[in-house]
Amino acid sequence: MSVSDQSPQMPSTGRATITPDRRSRLFKHALRLPIVVWQGLFFVAPLFFLVAMSFFIVRNYRMTEAFEMKNWLKMMSRDYFWDSYGLTIGLATLATLVVMTVAFPAAYTLAFRVSENTRRWAVFLLIIPFFTSYLVRIFSWYVILAESGVINAMLGYIGLGPFIMLNTKFGTIVGYMTLTLPLVIILQTFALANIDRTLVEAAHNLGCRPWRTIVRVVLPLAKTGFIIAAVFCFILSFGDFVSPYYLGGSKPPTLPILIIDTVKSGQQWPRAAVVAVVMMVTLFIVAFGGIAAAYRRRLS
């Protein structure tokens, strides 16, 4: 598709476009460099500074640039840090499993049971919440899930409840689902819609039962897209502080909440940086593991 490096100095007609080489280079760099400078200064530099900061020290409430292991040793030796770490990984994994499972029948329906036009409208609808204030949606869930909230009031009419849903893992997962479900359904739908339908039909014609077709034919074919969806779901849940704080009760805090507490109340930026670096390393491992799994050729 792309006109890769096709330069205007080689016109196919006789007329020579005399664009001096210098001007061409200026054009090229004027378009290429702004983003490099911008992201270098405001994306790469902050992240490197974050890593460096994890070695700084705080003296008399002031941060001093240094290179000491103090923050690392301190955080690594604390039980509350490892409790938070285990909890955050556990919740994000649980959210990924739940969201991937809940999304599947919906994505399956959109990919195989509706017209292309309907699918386009469904994706149109699902994109909207992704760009709509997550914070306010969580506040809304807070009111809906409360002990005297809408859901318990409705259950009350049929003589059930009230159920405690706030300040529980259930609340946190509802929040994570609010954040990730639309995106995961979209990614799963694309993955399923792109697989070769004749292979599914072949399995069907050869007498393969529906469930077996899904497990043995559909899912392996859609593997790459599904892994990408799962990785996104994990990253988003792992890094979110709103759901575990407002719906989950934050006892014990997840890593993102730990960062906020350390920064906002303790002024301990370097220790917060340690938590952030640990989070990034974890996510790199998950992301690369996921990508490796997604593109690994199937053995046998």
Next chain:
Amino acid sequence: MKRKRLLRGFLFGYLALVLIFIFAPIVFSIIFSFNSDRFPTIPLGSFTLKWYETIWQDPDVWEAARNSLIVSLSVASVATFLGFATAYTDYRYRFKLKPLYLALILLPPTIPLIIMALAMLAWFAKIGLAGQVISIIIAHTVLTAPFAMAIIRLRLSQMDASLEAAAWNLGADQWRALRRVIIPFCRPAIISSFCLTAAVSFDEFAIAWFISGLNKTIPVVILEIVTGNIDPQVNAIGSFVFLTSITLVVIAQVVFMTRNKKEKAHHG
């Protein structure tokens, strides 16, 4: 046959439930914003506009709305410009470090916001940019430029490569071809990108909360009210925020989709 119909019914019912789950918080927030109860539940209390009156009279909300407007318009402009330049570079040139180049612009959305917030807080404090409106603009631009790049790149991949070459052959220099051929072709994507990046910036609260200092944006004000206690004001501000971003996202999608359809109809 009966089983098939049953399965079909189940699948569509399921899809409906999932959509209800996704849109319930938005719908309830809007309903609650007109509800008189301090702690809304079923059955609903009486209709009221008092939450809207409260925020209407709150100078902090006005100040925040002004900041949000300045930030999201600036972010949308800069991010769309950067996104366009990068998308065009990716479309037109091949060079050695291209994967790295693309990673540089596409990676920010994969880093958790809380980590970006801490990193930017510390970095901006170091380079003397802390707590200003411009710091929020810079941070949000980093975050949203990838969306701009993706939308415009998608549009460029639909372009007939010979169009630009034709302009060159007819004597246009590269800048002129860019201005007269590429940009008009990308216009729907540029409009979409502008709306979408504005919407993301308008809703972003984590980074803004960390680095804004006294220059709060709307989501930061919401975050602070929510941290206090249950206050139905949030539903009123929230409904306003929903309306704004839904409008922007819908415009972005409609502009992008209808142009494509028209062209398809034209060609086919």
